[in-house]
Each structure stands twice: as C-alpha cells, then as structure tokens.
Amino acid sequence: MTKALFAGRRWTSLRLRLLVVFALVALVAAVSASGIAYWLNREAVLTRTQDAALGDFRQEMQNRAAALPADPTPEELQRTAELMAGSSPGYSVLLVHERKDRRLVFGTAGATSFGLDDVPKSLQHAVNDRQKSTTANDAEYHMYWQRTKPNGNPYLVGGTRIVGGGPTGYMYKSLATERDDLNALGWSLTIATGLALLGSALLAQAAARTVLKPVQRLGEAARRLGEGELDHRLDVSGTDELADLSRTFNRTAEALEKKVADMSAREEASRRFVADMSHELRTPLTALTAVAEVLEEEVDDLDPMIAPAVGLVVSETRRLNDLVENLMEVTRFDAGTARLVLDDVNVADQVTACIDARAWLDAVEVDAGRGIVARLDPRRLDVILANLIGNALKHGGSPVRVSVRVEGEWLVVAVKDNGPGIPEEVLPHVFDRFYKASASRPKSDGSGLGLSIAMENAHIHGGDITAANGPEGGAVFTLRLPVDVGKVIAGGGTDA
Template structure:
C-alpha cells in the first residue's frame, strides 16, 4: 500500500471518529437504546424477583410461626409458668425456618414473663412499637372478622441487616408471641441476582455497540465511497463513477451521482472544446494580424519621420495613425502572450541577473528616469527569466505612472523568514488617489478598467493580468493594496533558493535614485 493510500485511510478513520460524525452518532443511539432497554428489563426483573423471593420467605416463615404458635402455645394454660413458656419458645425456635421467638405472658401470680429463644439477639426492644400496638389491638367480631386478634408482620433493618418481625396474640387472652427472622440469605440471593443483571446489561451494551458499529459500517460505507468519489470529481477526475448494487435509497443516490458526473463530464468537455477553439481562434487571428501589421508599422514609421514635412492639416491624422498602430501592435503581442499562458506553452529561460541592473534598464529603456525613484541595492543576484521580469516591471511601473501620482517609487529588497525560503520583494508605489475598494479584487482581471475612478487608460486591460501570469510562472505572486498615507502599492514576490541571495548592506548606498 502506498503512503498516499495509508494517509487517506488514516484521514478517513479520523474523520469517522470525529465527535459529531454520523458513525459516532449511530453507535451512541444504539448504545443509548440498548442501555435503556437493558436497564429497564433488568430493573423490572430485579423487582419482580425481589418481591417473589421476599414474599416466599416471608409467607413460609409466617405460616410456620402461626402453626407453631397453635401447636406449642395453644396447649399451655391461660397463665403459664415462665419455665413452660421458655420451653415453648425454644421448641418453636428449633423449627426449620430458623427464626427466633419471644413469648410474653403473665403467670398465676400476675407477674409478667418474657421468654426468648436468644436474649442476645431478640428482645422486645427489636419489635417496632407500631407492630406491638397492632398485635395487642382487639378487633371487633363481625361476619367478615371471626377472630379478635390477627397475625401482623413488618420488615425492618437492624445494624444494616434485614429482618422479618411478626407477632400474634393467642385467642382467649393467651400469650403474645413474636418471631424474628434474618433475611441475610435472601439479600445475598438478591445481590447475586443484581450482579448477574448488571453483567447482562453490560454485555447487552457491548453487543449493541458492536451491532451499531456493524450497522454503521454497512450504512456509511456507500456514503464514504460517495464522498471519495465526489472528492475525486472535485479534483478534476471527471470519469469517476460509483459501482451501483441494490435498489435501496443509497443505490438510487449512487445512480444520481453517476448521471450527474456524466452530465458534468459532457458539459466540461463541451466547454473545453469551445475554450480550445477560442484560444486557437485568438492565436490564429493574432498570428495572421502580425504580417499585415508589420507592413503597416513600417509605413507608419516612414510617415512619422515625414510628419513634420506634411501639410499641417494632415500631420495630426498621421500621428493618430502611428499611435493607434503601435497600440494595435501591443495588443496583438499581448494577445499572443495570453494565448501561450492559456495553452501552457509559456516557458522560462532562466539566467542569473542583478535585480538592480534589471530595474534600472527597464526604467531607462522607457525614459522613466525622471518620474521614478529607485531604491534597489546592488548585489541581489536572482536566477529568473530576464524578459519576463522586464514585462512585469514595465507593466507595474507603467500602470503606476498612468493611473497614480508622480513620483513613482520602486523598492527592491529580500526577505528570508526563519521557517521558509527567501523571497525577492519588489514594491511599486505611487502617490495617486489609490484604488477603490470595490476595484481591488479585479485589478488583475483581463480587460478590466476602472474608468470611473481613474483617468481613462489607453491600454488594453491586459497588462496587469500578464504581469501576474509572469509572476505565477516563476512561482511568485503579485498583490495590490492601498497605502495608509495615500496611493496604491503593487508588491511582487518571487521565491529565492537559499544560495541565490547576497548581503547587499555594503553596497546599499550605491543604489540608483
């Protein structure tokens, strides 16, 4: 697998794990639903089992206590001696249910006797007062109530341990009996049940997460393929298509993408064909114009030389023909240059030059020395295409002289950031009114002229566009801005390899002015 493919998969994985992604939301929703269902089911199961376990233990103990009371206490006299009452309590506690017994009565002498099977564990203090009052209360006899006393019970906690306390009074003013049963075994069973249900809930949550992951993969895999295809389509690979299988909504989406991509490819091919035809037309037209234009230029040069000898009424017309012929020649050359850029045939012919000498030669060749201030230290040697740099400088300086105010200042320097390669920086600033904010984004557009805000230009509107194309082919940029103190400034930046800049400090005083 290539490094690019591995990087793409890693990027896709990170996108999938990003918070708020569809995959994460699907897993979260599945997990939340599973957790809610599992907790609800476990809670219901726990409370049903808890009630069943406690009710079973409670009923078994109370039924046994009632039967034991009738068997062991019912045979005692009305005021039994304390020793017989103690023996009855011991017999009752020896049953299979494992509860303690407390019997309370009065003997023949009227003394209260309390017999307990275990004085350290069960006394009257462990019996809730509400339960004592309920046991001692006499119920009126009715058709529905055939006994004056009933068996009552209550679950309580003593020292953090659960107990069942029950009590009843024998009919006929007999002894009162209480039972005291530990529910530790039931609590242990319920704790085990709770742990089991908790583990089941956790396993259900894990299973739901795995199921959600699988479902998310099934759902999102076509979406991811669609996203990759759209990305390739955006990168210009117009032959990108998706493999369609199935009849669901995702398959329909894939078909729609394929039809859209096919229509886009046809449209782009049609536009490319038209654009290529337009470029050929401009190139052919420019080429065909050069031959007659060359002849016309030669004639106009002769007419210009003889203009002073011509009739004063004819001389202005001759000068106008000369001027417009030169403009037409410049326009043809610019069109041919633009055509080469569009066709991708523009090539660089690199040579090492001193930038200060290049700027000076550009200004001198066009007789701009009196209108331009130059701050360019000698010794800045850069490897570039001299002809294209001259085109850039001529367009920038000429634009500043036409539209800005004199003097135009050209500044040359180098910049070397700590974390990147060095740059050659050329600034062309004028003292004019500046560039309107709505015009700034369009100054490098072809054939764009801001006639309403600046003096009318006699150019073709291609100069700045060609300057930018020449900068781009060098790997540089040109930007336009307004200076705070007034006027516009164009900044050319061209990259410089590490060994192509020199320290110009020693020669900075020799820069041409």
C-alpha cells in the same frame, strides 16, 4: 497522511456516535430489564417466604398457643414454644404472657435466640392494640409483620395475640438465605447486562461498518472527483437510501464531466481562435506599422488638415500592435507553452534599462543597490516592470518611486506612485483581464491586459504581485520573485 487524518475524523464523528448511541440504548434497556426482573423476583421470593412463615405461625398459634390455660406457667409456655418451633424449623418463637401480678412470663425456642427487645416497639404496639369489633372486623387482634436488619442481617418479625385471653406470640425468621439468593440473582443480572452491552457494541460496530462503508466510498469518490478525476464512478448495488445516493452521485459526476468537457472544448476553441486571429493579424499589422512609421516621418510635410488623422492612425496602429502582442502572450500562458529563459541579471541595471528604453527617467526615481543579482528571465522581468511602472505613471502620477531589496531568498520590487490610490472596490480586480477601473472610460489607452500579463509572468517565476494603497497615499504594487528561480522551479519546464 490525509487519508489517515480523514479516517481519524470519521472515527471521532459518525462511527463513535453510532457506538455510543447503541451502547446507551443497550445499557438503558438492559438495566431497565435487569432492574424490573430483580424487583419482581425479590418481591416474589420475599412474599413467598413471608407468607409461608406467617401462615404456619398463625396456624401454630391457633392450634397450640390457644390451647394453653388462661394463666399458663413458664414451663407450659416454654414447652408450647418448643413444640411450635419444632413443627416448622426455620423460625424462632417467643411467647409472652402477662400474669395477674403484672409480671411477664416468657417461653422461647428456635435456632435463633431472641427476646422481646428484638421485636420493634411499633410492632409490639400494633400486635397488642385491641381493635373494635364491627361487621367487617370480627377479630379483636390481628397478625402484623415487619422486616428488620439488626447488625445488617435481614429478619422477618411477625406477631399476634390470642383472642379472648392468652399469650402474645412472636416469630423471628432469618432471611439470609433469600438475601444470598437475591445477591446471586443480582450478580447474574449484572453479568447479563455487561454481556448485553458488549453485544450491543459489537452489533454497533457491525452496523457502523455496514452503514459507513458506502459513506466512506462516497467520500473517497467525492475527493477524487474534486481532484479532477471526473470519470470516477461508484459501483452501486441494492435499493436502499445509500444506493440511491450513490446513483445520484454517479449522475451528478456524469453531468459534471460532460459540462466540464463542453466548457474545456469551448475554452480551447476560444484560445485557438484568439491565437489564430493574433497570428493572422501580425502580417497586415507589420505592413501597417511600416506605413505608419513612414507617415510619421513625413507628418511635418503633410497638409495640416491631414496631419491629425495621420497621427491618430499611427497611435492606433501601435496600440493595435501592442494589443495583438498581449493577446499572443496571453494565449501562450493559457496553453501552458510559456517558457523561461534564465540568466543572471543585475536588477538595478535591468530597472534602469527598462525606464531608459521608454524615456521615463525624468518621472521615475530608482532606489536599488548595484550588487543585487538574481537568476531569472530578463525579458519577462522587463515586461513586468514596464507594465507596473507604466500603469503607475498613467493612472497614478509622477514621481513614481521604484525600490529594490532582498528579503531572505526573495527579490522584492515595490512600485509606488504619487496618485490618489486605488478605490477599495477596485483592489480585488486590478489583475483581472480586460478589467478597467472606470466604466465611463471603456476606450482608454490601455487594453486591460497589462497587469494581468505582469501577474502571469510573476507566477511563471514562482512569485507574485500584490496591490495596496500606501499609508501616505498613492498605490503600491509589490513584486516578489525568488532570487534564484532555477532552484524554485527546477525541472518545471524552464529553458535555461
């Protein structure tokens, strides 16, 4: 599932961006090239057709229309128009002559029948506009042309007038063939653009695969490295930037593996030292504890000058004994050798027994139903309760209230004191080992391990402990444990 999601994210990110960029570049390039090619070919085709038709028409006007008499008859105009259109089939001819009586005489011929109304007015005015003769302009009339689209069909219309008197001639040529050729060219360029776009997509896919494959391998290697496979390395070949990145990854992984190995070795040596030291201290501590108990029994018979010293020795011996026991418990958690011994426990009785054994009955209020039974390790539950209640009495204030309830599949035990609460800056660290809220009291009665050991015992049950301040003041420690630990951590190293 994770791999599929990761692959999906890769597809929607870098791979897709590469495809889009390649496609856009190819599309812009293809459209630009096709547009330029189409425009150049269109101008070339139209200019060639136009120049050929207008040149031939000018020549015909000079050879045939100029040979007409000054006042030609309609028959003469018609015959001349037919001769002009017949000499170059492809355009139609219209000859117009204004007689002395102001009447217009027409002669028309060609494949397309057209009249003076088909000639744009602007072209008629330009053709009949008499120019002034200058050194640079020796002709009174010039040839003009215009492209029109009557009824959506393209035509070329050209016209000129005979200098010195004579008819005005117009030619009318259809550009439908050229339009069809240009449309075919346009479709060909469109298909070529589509093929270019498809080719760019395939090329982008190949390029993306070439680029992303090493990146994917690098990502997979980084994931495996993050999961603890510090000996994983990448196969490197080539001299490009991705190969350099892979080599850098391998060097980093090698350095990380070495550093982690060194740290693990030092941590293991430290744990072994603490465990060995704790074991070595137990024998002399047993003897010291026995002597301290004897001295404590005889303290009333001792010299008043010596009694305080004896009391100090007894209390410090017990404190040292508790510290050694706590250190041994911590080393078992660190080594992963701590085990649960599960039993069905009446939680209310367990809480009462914990408080009674430590003579806290007068300072602790218990709110627990007698019917609450949980399957857990009673010894470790006692350790958790003793640390939480003892911490509340020591740093909070009595009365301490212990409430027990069941929420679904969870056993919830809340320990609330009557003190000023826990400073906000201290809350994140209350379960840290050897942490003490007051730096000015480094030699307080506690070792700084009690709450940490309580948390470890909660974790081994599959539960947790949280610390907070109550709305009405005072600190609240909330223990959450599964009602049936055996179901939660079945097969997880539990000795039932």
